[in-house]
Amino acid sequence: MRQSKLLSKTRKEGPKDEVSKNANLLIRAGYLSKEMAGVYSYLPLGLRVMNNIESIIRDEMNKIGGTEMKTSIIQNKEVWEKSNRWDDSVVDNWFKTKLKNGGEVGLSFTNEEAYANILRQYISSYKDLPIYPYDFKSIFRNEARSKSGILRGREFYWKALYSFSKDENEHNEFYEKAKEAYKNVFQRAGIGDLTHLTFASGGSFSKFSHEFQAITDAGEDTIYIDEKSGIVVNKEVYTEEVLKGLGLKKEELVEKKAIEVGNIFSLGTRFSEPFDLKYKNEKGEEKLVIMGSYGIGLGRLMGTVVEILSDDKGIVWPVSIAPFKVHIVEITSSNTKVKETAEKLYDTLVKNGIEVLYDDREARAGEKFNDSDLIGIPMRIVVSDKGLEKGEFEVKLRKDGEIFSLKEENICDFINEYK
């Protein structure tokens, strides 16, 4: 991609209406455009990061047997009345609207009802189970107060998977697999070392749910870590009884702020009951399906990575989700050879399947370097008079500033080996 055609522009100063680091940097670097409080549009750079995150999650969900589909955003009132979650006194952050003919509809704020309702048509025998449908979709929540940039928006993009199992054992087996898949997602997204499986409140059908909490001061949640055992509990279940049950001692716990980047929980028959979601077992007996729910907010994950991995110059993307792997920065020169060389390098990288952003703009070196640092692409290759004289390309890593001088014939291998 040529930077001149990217539809993106950096700013010297952050927007005054954003305090959070994630939104501030993402807007300044040209990833996002703010629509209103809690509502953001994703510019080409931002979309590329989201797509990369989506690919990682899709891969991990497919590995544990997930089957991707897409549920509608517009939701039927009658369906939600079955589970008693339509009324505003029960769920106060609905976005609701009216049809021309007078009917009332809501915009999805979660997916349990949609899935339970659909699956009822497709589950009738034990042979139909277990099944693990999921989707990526936009979710709408009419938050009284959106905050922290893209960490808590009124519209956000998430992945939600629901498990439909024959019994508790089958459910628990999958639940454990989902934990591993989630760990893989956060590891691959670059925040694995700081993200902890955390005990959290489980609602009415299980003692606990599990959250994946990424440690950062920008977090809204408070968690307590037992460094010996690796057990982590959310403040919401930080009680004498729970600590005792988990074998934890209060004085050994460390308090941290963290962002909830994922949440998995057992639903039992909370939804299969009202939707009459049953199957016949081998003996012909009718049984209720056991459900589980597994969510990840993609925008929140993106924002969390920015909060954790940025430095004073800008964003530092991990290779796995960076919008591009390589940033070619051509230092504008009167020597036409520089442009020719940069163009040729760009073609070579594109032909080799390397995701590359080429700064082909006419601008001064300082401006281009600063933009490059701000945007945060993992590898930068500078093409300039200076480099031409040496017959080598200068490759600089965004992460630690390490510099390599490489001959043209070695450059693709070097890039491909960098993870």
Next chain:
RNA sequence: CGGGGCGUGGUGUAACGGUAGCAUCCAUGCUUUGGGAGCAUGUAGUCCGAGUUCAAAUCUCGGCGCCCCGACCA
């Protein structure tokens, strides 16, 4: 939803009730060209609506919007 702060060119900021200024961005020209260059010229602004006043960016009231703390987060 309770509390606090704030709305001025695209962006960031000034202006005692009395000529809306600076920087940046953008456009044009010349000079520059490895860490946000210099000079010149130009375009562009007081959130909306009432009120007070000879006069309102400034004071009053209402509305809308934004940020932060708290509550909430299925």
